[in-house]
Amino acid sequence: MLHIINKSPLSNGSLDSCLRVTESGEILLIEDAVYAAAKGSFLEGKMHEVMGKVKIHVLMPDLEARGLADRLIAGITPVDYGGFVDLVAASKNCQSWL
Amino acid sequence: MKFGIVVNEGPYQHQSSDSAYLFCKAAIEKGHEVWRVFFYHDGVNNATRLTEPPQDDRNIVNRWSKLAEEHGVDLVVCVAAALRRGIRDENLAPGFRISGLGQLVESGIQTDRLVVFGD
Amino acid sequence: MSEIKKFMFVNRKAPYGTIYALESLEVVLITAAFDQDVSLAFLDDGVYQLKKGQQTKGIDTKNFSPTFRALDGYDIEKLYVEKESLALRGLSEADLLVDVTVLDRKEMGKLMGQQDVVLSF
Numbered sequence: 001m002l003h004i005i006n007k008s009p010l011s012n013g014s015l016d017s018c019l020r021v022t023e024s025g026e027i028l029l030i031e032d033a034v035y036a037a038a039k040g041s042f043l044e045g046k047m048h049e050v051m052g053k054v055k056i057h058v059l060m061p062d063l064e065a066r067g068l069a070d071r072l073i074a075g076i077t078p079v080d081y082g083g084f085v086d087l088v089a090a091s092k093n094c095q096s097w098l
Numbered sequence: 099m100k101f102g103i104v105v106n107e108g109p110y111q112h113q114s115s116d117s118a119y120l121f122c123k124a125a126i127e128k129g130h131e132v133w134r135v136f137f138y139h140d141g142v143n144n145a146t147r148l149t150e151p152p153q154d155d156r157n158i159v160n161r162w163s164k165l166a167e168e169h170g171v172d173l174v175v176c177v178a179a180a181l182r183r184g185i186r187d188e189n190l191a192p193g194f195r196i197s198g199l200g201q202l203v204e205s206g207i208q209t210d211r212l213v214v215f216g217d
Numbered sequence: 218m219s220e221i222k223k224f225m226f227v228n229r230k231a232p233y234g235t236i237y238a239l240e241s242l243e244v245v246l247i248t249a250a251f252d253q254d255v256s257l258a259f260l261d262d263g264v265y266q267l268k269k270g271q272q273t274k275g276i277d278t279k280n281f282s283p284t285f286r287a288l289d290g291y292d293i294e295k296l297y298v299e300k301e302s303l304a305l306r307g308l309s310e311a312d313l314l315v316d317v318t319v320l321d322r323k324e325m326g327k328l329m330g331q332q333d334v335v336l337s338f
Binding site: 084 | 113123211
Binding site for chain 2: 222224236237240243244247248250251253333334336337338
């Protein structure tokens, strides 16, 4: 399953909720959720931890827009909108954690 | 692959309409079909032709209309949500149509993937 | 008519503060008419939608919570509530206005993975 997160995990619980119920699969960070993909925040350690069980992707145009493209955490896969489409197509189903 | 899209937020206030549009565009460029975009909640505000953004900004409503015209994407606005918010046939932008929630359920049934964009 | 799909409505938002919970329930009722396999999941603040004793007169808003009790009549019987979300809010099954199946977080995640269409508002 592809989980799509769109809120900053520094101020919202969507990513936490998703990780609470998810044992495997893929997560795509879009819109304000891309802050989770940037090095240096208090979440970085946690992101490294969860990468052991789920694969994390980030929508680069959203990260670039927010001025953090050069801080992408190693191991998080950058995708463009075409890559977003590919991820949805490749997963059996998807869920937006609104 | 056949995609269905749901947009839950209005234009300019939230990024979801932009994200949904860019997703649709990328899907079409890859040879997929965007079968229907369903506008629900404040998303119905994407359908008003009275929108007039500043000249240096993107025109979100026209962008959707163009997608419908060029690629035959069915743009459906939920009737109950639309009436609640003052969106009616007389202020509907080209390419949009007002219909029932059944059209959203039908999207889930008829498409291979349904992707929701919202707040 | 094509094959029956598994539809899950994921409710993670509280009622009244925003309209999402009410409009989500409207889709659920319509989906029932399409003879699909429908389930509802309640997580996070979404569990507050099911709290007993909602009184909305004072905020001049329609109390839509009785509709959850009517779902049965539409053959919608699969209501799942995540155990951890209840516990975190100091709620138990006895606080809910309708019969539900309580699942732990892992069971909830597994059930989500089995769906064809997951709708969240």
